[in-house]
Amino acid sequence: MPAPNQLLVDLFVIFAVTKCFGEIFERFSLPAVLGEILAGITLGPHALGLIHPSDTVYSLAQVSAIFLLFMVGLETSPQEIIQVGGKAIQVALSGMLLTFVLGFGYLSLRHQPAHEAMFLGTAMVATSVGITARVLSDMGLLQTPSAKIILASAVFDDVLGMLLLAFVVGVLSPQGLNWISISVLALEAIGFALFMIYVAPRVMRRVSPRLERLSTRNPHLVMALGICLLLSVAAEKVGLAAIIGAFFAGLIFAEYAHEWNLRSGVSAISELLTPYFFFILGAQLNIHLFTGPVLVSALVISCLAIFAKIVGCGVPLLSLGRDTALQVGVGMTPRGEVGLIVSLIGLQMKMISDTTYAVVVFMTGVTILVAPFLLRIVFHKERSAMLQGETESAEVALQQEQT
Amino acid sequence: MPAPNQLLVDLFVIFAVTKCFGEIFERFSLPAVLGEILAGITLGPHALGLIHPSDTVYSLAQVSAIFLLFMVGLETSPQEIIQVGGKAIQVALSGMLLTFVLGFGYLSLRHQPAHEAMFLGTAMVATSVGITARVLSDMGLLQTPSAKIILASAVFDDVLGMLLLAFVVGVLSPQGLNWISISVLALEAIGFALFMIYVAPRVMRRVSPRLERLSTRNPHLVMALGICLLLSVAAEKVGLAAIIGAFFAGLIFAEYAHEWNLRSGVSAISELLTPYFFFILGAQLNIHLFTGPVLVSALVISCLAIFAKIVGCGVPLLSLGRDTALQVGVGMTPRGEVGLIVSLIGLQMKMISDTTYAVVVFMTGVTILVAPFLLRIVFHKERSAMLQGETESAEVALQQEQT
Numbered sequence: 001m002p003a004p005n006q007l008l009v010d011l012f013v014i015f016a017v018t019k020c021f022g023e024i025f026e027r028f029s030l031p032a033v034l035g036e037i038l039a040g041i042t043l044g045p046h047a048l049g050l051i052h053p054s055d056t057v058y059s060l061a062q063v064s065a066i067f068l069l070f071m072v073g074l075e076t077s078p079q080e081i082i083q084v085g086g087k088a089i090q091v092a093l094s095g096m097l098l099t100f101v102l103g104f105g106y107l108s109l110r111h112q113p114a115h116e117a118m119f120l121g122t123a124m125v126a127t128s129v130g131i132t133a134r135v136l137s138d139m140g141l142l143q144t145p146s147a148k149i150i151l152a153s154a155v156f157d158d159v160l161g162m163l164l165l166a167f168v169v170g171v172l173s174p175q176g177l178n179w180i181s182i183s184v185l186a187l188e189a190i191g192f193a194l195f196m197i198y199v200a201p202r203v204m205r206r207v208s209p210r211l212e213r214l215s216t217r218n219p220h221l222v223m224a225l226g227i228c229l230l231l232s233v234a235a236e237k238v239g240l241a242a243i244i245g246a247f248f249a250g251l252i253f254a255e256y257a258h259e260w261n262l263r264s265g266v267s268a269i270s271e272l273l274t275p276y277f278f279f280i281l282g283a284q285l286n287i288h289l290f291t292g293p294v295l296v297s298a299l300v301i302s303c304l305a306i307f308a309k310i311v312g313c314g315v316p317l318l319s320l321g322r323d324t325a326l327q328v329g330v331g332m333t334p335r336g337e338v339g340l341i342v343s344l345i346g347l348q349m350k351m352i353s354d355t356t357y358a359v360v361v362f363m364t365g366v367t368i369l370v371a372p373f374l375l376r377i378v379f380h381k382e383r384s385a386m387l388q389g390e391t392e393s394a395e396v397a398l399q400q401e402q403t
Numbered sequence: 404m405p406a407p408n409q410l411l412v413d414l415f416v417i418f419a420v421t422k423c424f425g426e427i428f429e430r431f432s433l434p435a436v437l438g439e440i441l442a443g444i445t446l447g448p449h450a451l452g453l454i455h456p457s458d459t460v461y462s463l464a465q466v467s468a469i470f471l472l473f474m475v476g477l478e479t480s481p482q483e484i485i486q487v488g489g490k491a492i493q494v495a496l497s498g499m500l501l502t503f504v505l506g507f508g509y510l511s512l513r514h515q516p517a518h519e520a521m522f523l524g525t526a527m528v529a530t531s532v533g534i535t536a537r538v539l540s541d542m543g544l545l546q547t548p549s550a551k552i553i554l555a556s557a558v559f560d561d562v563l564g565m566l567l568l569a570f571v572v573g574v575l576s577p578q579g580l581n582w583i584s585i586s587v588l589a590l591e592a593i594g595f596a597l598f599m600i601y602v603a604p605r606v607m608r609r610v611s612p613r614l615e616r617l618s619t620r621n622p623h624l625v626m627a628l629g630i631c632l633l634l635s636v637a638a639e640k641v642g643l644a645a646i647i648g649a650f651f652a653g654l655i656f657a658e659y660a661h662e663w664n665l666r667s668g669v670s671a672i673s674e675l676l677t678p679y680f681f682f683i684l685g686a687q688l689n690i691h692l693f694t695g696p697v698l699v700s701a702l703v704i705s706c707l708a709i710f711a712k713i714v715g716c717g718v719p720l721l722s723l724g725r726d727t728a729l730q731v732g733v734g735m736t737p738r739g740e741v742g743l744i745v746s747l748i749g750l751q752m753k754m755i756s757d758t759t760y761a762v763v764v765f766m767t768g769v770t771i772l773v774a775p776f777l778l779r780i781v782f783h784k785e786r787s788a789m790l791q792g793e794t795e796s797a798e799v800a801l802q803q804e805q806t
Contacts, residue, residue, distance in 0.1 A: 007462045008469075008645055012632035017623055026618035058463045059410045066411075138620065215429035217541065218674050222422055225675050229415035242411055261667065268668025269675055271621055272628050
């Protein structure tokens with residue numbers, strides 16, 4: 001008798017436990033995404049070891065986050081991103097600089113070599129907007145002004161982080177800094193982002209009537225999914241994160257999301273796939289690595305990483321009020337796969353030690369775990385206003401029914 | 404600079420070419436699924452070699468068909484399956500017997516050893532309802548009486564095929580036939596199927612109001628996807644195909660599909676994932692294996708496989724008219740992964756030769772390629788009636804508008 005397909009078993013078990021943890025957290029008014037990540041930490045191979053995801057699940061998890069960001073893109077419009085563009089650039093730039101300076105400064109103060117300090121600073125820079133997007137979407141707050149600024153800043157942050165990495169690698173390589181290749185890289189990434197925000201939606205407006213003529217079932221959804229995968233690949237080609245490409249794809253289709261009924265489909269796909277992303281995020285965290293002085297150093301770096309983004313990203317927005325500044329700063333704190341990739345490159349180039357790599361992993365984990373809590377706190381006002389609005393409109397409907 | 408994630412590139416390229424081939428076939432009024440499979444055959448590693456799917460894509464393809472059958476289940480109701488149950492058992496049994504006898508007889512006539520002939524006969528038995536379901540769903544004919552009988556028969560066919568495999572393995576094993584273990588197997592599989600059809604929908608009716616109380620977003624969809632994965636695993640545990648479990652899951656939720664808006668979500672998931680299934684189905688077909696006498700033998704077996712199901716499954720239904728008999732017979736012709744698994748077990752037990760294994764692969768390919776054509780022909784009347792109905796109602800609407 002053939003044994004059940006192991007992948008299928010993995011997929012079921014991870015889906016079930018992740019959703020259960022999420023549900024339990026929701027019941028206690030905690031962010032569901034935190035439960036999903038904790039499912040990975042506690043049941044994954046490094047702690048209880050009850051679930052050992054196969055390589056296929058790891059690979060699947062890597063790509064599954066793109067559908068989350070695709071959905072977030074569908075709920076944003078390019079105009080809104082353009083409106084907050086100027087502010088978002090300031091937020092991203094100021095957050096990047098402060099983070100890099102603090103990371104670099106701390107290791108330098110502790111007499112670590114300069115190359116190690118530069119790589120750590122770079123690995124601390126890149127915001128991963130997946131967690132923030134998920135929390136804001138769970139709370140129904142993607143339409144707030146702060147959410148728009150966060151999303152736009154995350155796009156610029158990714159471009160800047162990529163350029164900083166190229167710069168640091170250039171400075172540290174024996175051939176020295178190659179300004180031409182860095183300029184080409186910068187032009188590619190900036191050109192891609194500008195094209196996606198300014199030109200692609202217009203192209204889409206031209207092309208969209210022709211989609212009706214396709215013979216496939218669900219032509220709009222198929223086209224949207226195809227473009228989402230294409231732009232994720234294209235974003236990685238120009239050195240950005242795949243999820244940024246998926247977010248752009250969502251932006252392009254945002255205008256048509258309602259007319260073509262794209263949201264329910266894409267949200268179902270994201271409902272199915274993103275649990276694997278968050279579970280694996282947790283499963284990769286090895287809690288045993290951190291003892292003694294490494295733990296202290298890791299805690300300091302984590303605090304610096306959170307402080308740097310809250311202050312660095314918040315300060316340019318103080319003119320919009322302290323609440324907005326704080327919301328955007330907190331929204332930019334979670335780090336993710338980009339930082340891990342940066343430190344992996346550092347390891348391969350023998351520029352950072354195993355300890356520093358472990359510290360980056362720890363810092364990523366802390367920002368991921370802390371961000372959902374902080375987001376709930378700083379968006380508390382908006383959330384209760386929204387809930388009250390819902391109650392009021394329900395009451396109005398009830399009164400109308402009664403009269 | 405990190406290269407783009409290879410899995411993401413694979414996923415995009417396969418999605419794009421598969422959908423393009425499907426679209427081109429639709430334009431020429433050919434079944435889209437045929438185009439999708441041909442994309443795999445021509446671009447896959449055995450022919451042009453332009454696309455070499457990674458192991459992850461192969462694994463993903465294996466599980467992705469479950470969402471297709473889940474959707475088909477959602478469009479069927481348990482009552483309808485129960486109504487045609489008696490007929491479906493006759494269809495499955497008669498089709499199985501004729502197929503086995505013809506396969507066994509042909510190899511015996513060609514003086515092959517009895518164990519080889521028995522295994523070939525067994526490998527020819529199991530219908531894979533994926534192709535048929537896809538074609539009928541594309542043509543909008545899942546609600547016809549013939550489609551109901553085909554779906555119900557495919558369920559019984561899977562149970563019977565699994566028992567036949569256990570029987571043949573038992574007869575050929577040195578310990579001889581173990582009636583107890585076969586009876587346990589039979590009870591498990593039959594019990595599972597009966598429970599799913601008769602009991603599970605009632606349990607669901609009890610449980611469904613409680614789903615509203617879950618705090619997760621989309622609680623109904625999440626629960627449906629979880630149950631779909633669970634029953635796919637459970638079906639494999641009792642020796643059935645995973646897709647049969649997914650079909651049962653669909654049946655359970657069929658009553659609520661409209662109320663909970665499950666169909667658009669599940670169809671989006673299936674739209675995203677099934678292209679990989681059909682592409683890999685094609686990519687696994689090695690067209691170079693077949694030359695000279697092997698080709699002749701493979702062609703004869705393929706013809707027998709098609710003939711046996713059309714006649715074997717059609718005859719019990721002659722009382723319902725020749726059209727229905729032919730439709731069900733043709734609908735039961737496509738073979739799939741179950742036959743391949745059977746012959747793989749035969750190979751491992753050294754009961755069949757490499758040539759016979761290749762013949763089974765060839766036969767599977769032929770039935771998969773021929774079935775969509777034949778289905779279009781035998782469902783021609785229903786299809787034009789449906790299309791005319793649509794035109795008429797459009798005309799009526801137009802007239803009403805004009806007056």
